Amino acid sequence: MPKEIDMTRPNKQAQPAEDAFTRGWKAALKAWAPSVRITSAVFKLTNGGEKPARLTEIALAAGYPPERTAALIGQIFSRTARTTDGLIYLEMPTTRESSSRFELRIGDRTLYTAGCAPDQFWIALFTGEPVELSTLLQAGPPVKVIVTSAGVKFVEPTEAVVGLINPIAIQAVDRIEEFDQSVCIYQTFYASAAAGALWKRQHPRGRLLTVEDFFDFWRQLLTPIVGDLMVVGQRSSSIGWRSA
Secondary structure, eight states: OOOBOOSSOTTOOOOOTTOHHHHHHHHHHHHTHHHHHHHHHHHHHTTTTTSOEEHHHHHHHHTSOHHHHHHHHHHHTTTTEEEETTEEEEOOOSSOOTTOOEEEEETTEEEEEOSOHHHHHHHHHTSSSOEEEEESSOSSSOOEEEEETTEEEEEESTTOEEEEOOTHHHHTOOSGGGHHHHTGGGOOEESSTTTTHHHHHHOTTSEEEEHHHHHHHHHHHHHHHHGGGOOOSOSOOOOSOOOO
């Protein structure tokens, strides 16, 4: 169970596993299991958009019929995926857009994504490359993280945290298209717990987690649903923040 950042007691002990917050998040992801599995299969089989993947192979990996898989891909990746001759192409923007919240570097590719902090870690868990991510929208200096399928390898500033909202908000979402404005815009990185103090006041039932604790928590949540699809190991042996 991850440690919640305590603004007055930084060394607060980890809370017991399976508290209401953890159970709520598990229930929320379980309710969206088809979308979680199909998203994971797309990330894995395209290696985060590096190459196309056959729809039939994504469907087989996810465990759903091709027709349902195609329909959900169209909803989940409405702006970034296309289907041509039975192949799924995941095409994340390579130039910054007004909606971009994160810059990602995966191998020799530089990509710009919207979504939320968990999405960026999600990509890392299902690709064979370290993911270097940098926030774009914070007022202060960007938060920089390197994460692989094995864990967090670099964080700057070291006291950076991730905001994770009350899972009841996830359970209240009815349509995939509602996630960005109902959930994703509220889940990002802050340079420190102090920098996230306003967020915490606005989301009193949410949690600010250290980047390392968030990774462990997110992997813990996803493993029962998509552990069979997670990547073991990585292709790149050298890990360190690269200058632009």
